[in-house]
Amino acid sequence: MSGFFDYLIPLLSNVGIFIILALGLNLINGICGQFSLGHAGFWAVGAYAAGAYGLYFAPEIPNFINLFISCLVGMITSALFGLAIGIPCLRLRGDYLAIATLGFGEIIRIVIMNTDKLGGPRGMTNIPHWTNIFWVYAWVILFIFIIVNFLKGPHGRAMISVREDEIASESMGINTFKYKTMAVVIGAAMAGVAGALFAHGQQFLHPNNFTFMWSVIILLMIILGGLGSVTGAILGAIILTILPELLRFMGTTIAEWRMVIYSLLLIALMLWRPSGILGKREINLLGLFKKGKT
Amino acid sequence: MSHPYILEADQITMKFGGLTAVNKLSLKILPGDLVGLIGPNGAGKTTAFNMLTGIYHPTEGEVRLLGENISKLRPYQITKRGVARTFQNIRLFKEMTVLENLLVAGQSTYQSGLISSILKTSQFKKNEEALRNHCLELLKIFKLEKKSQFLSKNLPYGEQRRLEIARAMATSPQLLLLDEPAAGMNPQETKELTELIRFIRNHFKMAILLIEHDMGLVMDVCDRISVLDYGELIAYGNPKEIQNNPKVIEAYLGPKEEEKDL
Numbered sequence: 369m370s371g372f373f374d375y376l377i378p379l380l381s382n383v384g385i386f387i388i389l390a391l392g393l394n395l396i397n398g399i400c401g402q403f404s405l406g407h408a409g410f411w412a413v414g415a416y417a418a419g420a421y422g423l424y425f426a427p428e429i430p431n432f433i434n435l436f437i438s439c440l441v442g443m444i445t446s447a448l449f450g451l452a453i454g455i456p457c458l459r460l461r462g463d464y465l466a467i468a469t470l471g472f473g474e475i476i477r478i479v480i481m482n483t484d485k486l487g488g489p490r491g492m493t494n495i496p497h498w499t500n501i502f503w504v505y506a507w508v509i510l511f512i513f514i515i516v517n518f519l520k521g522p523h524g525r526a527m528i529s530v531r532e533d534e535i536a537s538e539s540m541g542i543n544t545f546k547y548k549t550m551a552v553v554i555g556a557a558m559a560g561v562a563g564a565l566f567a568h569g570q571q572f573l574h575p576n577n578f579t580f581m582w583s584v585i586i587l588l589m590i591i592l593g594g595l596g597s598v599t600g601a602i603l604g605a606i607i608l609t610i611l612p613e614l615l616r617f618m619g620t621t622i623a624e625w626r627m628v629i630y631s632l633l634l635i636a637l638m639l640w641r642p643s644g645i646l647g648k649r650e651i652n653l654l655g656l657f658k659k660g661k662t
Numbered sequence: 663m664s665h666p667y668i669l670e671a672d673q674i675t676m677k678f679g680g681l682t683a684v685n686k687l688s689l690k691i692l693p694g695d696l697v698g699l700i701g702p703n704g705a706g707k708t709t710a711f712n713m714l715t716g717i718y719h720p721t722e723g724e725v726r727l728l729g730e731n732i733s734k735l736r737p738y739q740i741t742k743r744g745v746a747r748t749f750q751n752i753r754l755f756k757e758m759t760v761l762e763n764l765l766v767a768g769q770s771t772y773q774s775g776l777i778s779s780i781l782k783t784s785q786f787k788k789n790e791e792a793l794r795n796h797c798l799e800l801l802k803i804f805k806l807e808k809k810s811q812f813l814s815k816n817l818p819y820g821e822q823r824r825l826e827i828a829r830a831m832a833t834s835p836q837l838l839l840l841d842e843p844a845a846g847m848n849p850q851e852t853k854e855l856t857e858l859i860r861f862i863r864n865h866f867k868m869a870i871l872l873i874e875h876d877m878g879l880v881m882d883v884c885d886r887i888s889v890l891d892y893g894e895l896i897a898y899g900n901p902k903e904i905q906n907n908p909k910v911i912e913a914y915l916g917p918k919e920e921e922k923d924l
Contacts, residue, residue: 532756539747540767
């Protein structure tokens with residue numbers, strides 16, 4: 369039985385980390401409408417920043433405080449990268465923005481690969497194990513709270529209006545560039561925290577953990593759940609993290625066909641529910657998404 | 663008021679590569695004025711609008727709002743200074759409700775900080791309440807209050823047009839620019855629109871600049887009319903004068919027969 373929990377708890381931790389990643393990308397892609405393919409890059413920046421903190425700078429203080437500081441380090445580093453990437457890239461639109469962010473993600477990975485201090489191609493080892501499932505879900509809940517309130521306020525509305533029609537939004541007094549940058553910075557900050565939790569959970573980081581494929585998988589999560597829906601992003605993250613594990617139980621042949629099953633799933637989705645499982649709707653648990661009175 | 667004109671375009675020119683879309687256009691709009699801007703298709707009317715609202719920056723010349731040069735500002739900055747516009751092809755926020763469309767437009771006057779909106783401070787709630795009331799009042803004026811929770815894409819065409827004007831009004835402008843508000847409307851809807859424009863002007867005491875192809879509407883509501891052709895201002899005056907101006911007739915109907923023969 370304990371063996372089962374040894375398997376289940378890290379898996380649930382991973383689900384939490386991917387929920388944070390999906391929520392962040394959903395803010396950039398689904399809510400603000402800026403097509404980004406570099407989310408794994410922000411994730412990597414946060415993970416390595418947190419890993420470096422754990423290896424080189426952490427003082428002798430209780431683990432949970434260290435984890436908290438490490439998450440902040442990951443968050444701030446990633447947010448700064450978001451700002452630095454966002455300001456030049458957000459002048460581009462659509463496909464061009466996607467290519468630019470894709471390039472950014474790869475540049476990050478290759479820079480890490482060639483930086484000896486970060487382990488280079490050997491990977492970063494011996495990162496202290498601080499993450500536990502409690503703190504992962506504490507961050508998940510904090511971020512859900514922030515995103516939900518953010519969306520109900522003026523800033524969330526402004527971001528949605530940028531997605532709906534950028535020119536009209538600008539003509540209605542919305543500084544669209546500011547809101548696009550804000551979406552990328554917040555999304556990157558969340559990916560940074562996910563990276564820190566990941567680093568202190570796995571204790572080992574390798575640049576190949578953060579390939580372009582992971583950006584695509586995170587994107588798949590939010591598309592599957594419904595682009596622009598917060599609960600959809602959570603649902604997508606849960607499904608696409610649990611599904612490979614379920615396939616694993618079905619024997620090696622099926623596990624090897626994982627990517628084929630993913631693509632079939634997506635084709636089926638595009639045929640029957642082109643806007644994702646939830647579309648833009650929300651599952652209204654606890655009345656979190658209740659619209660204000662009129 | 664030190665500046666008699668709300669908006670003053672001084673010899674503005676827009677060149678796209680070798681093409682001069684608007685050439686040395688000058689416009690002056692007084693407070694409370696209702697000015698029409700007409701001209702055949704491709705005369706540069708919408709380009710002129712885009713220059714006034716900051717979507718394009720004029721290649722030459724200057725746009726002044728109450729004496730301040732705004733020709734280098736971005737659209738949102740110009741809107742915050744009191745110029746609102748509608749679009750020729752409707753540009754609503756389709757996936758947002760009717761009320762939300764107005765809230766977005768109105769919120770720059772009731773801005774709350776990022777942190778206070780996440781923590782829902784009482785200041786934030788007060789701001790949101792005031793904004794909501796302001797928008798609901800506008801919806802009532804525009805007879806859209808029953809549809810406030812509809813997604814804007816689900817409104818019929820005429821109401822979408824009306825919502826666009828309401829949304830522009832939500833930014834609390836001093837000057838409203840309407841880009842072909844009657845396009846695609848039937849005669850009945852056009853008549854209602856004429857009333858609406860007149861009402862806005864009297865009720866809000868604001869200046870309006872109107873681009874329109876429906877001559878009935880233009881001649882009916884406008885105090886003064888500017889006529890553009892091939893990017894140049896060819897006539898300016900009250901509706902009577904414009905109707906009898908030979909240059910305007912030529913621009914719309916072509917030169918007179920005997921001149922052509924010569």
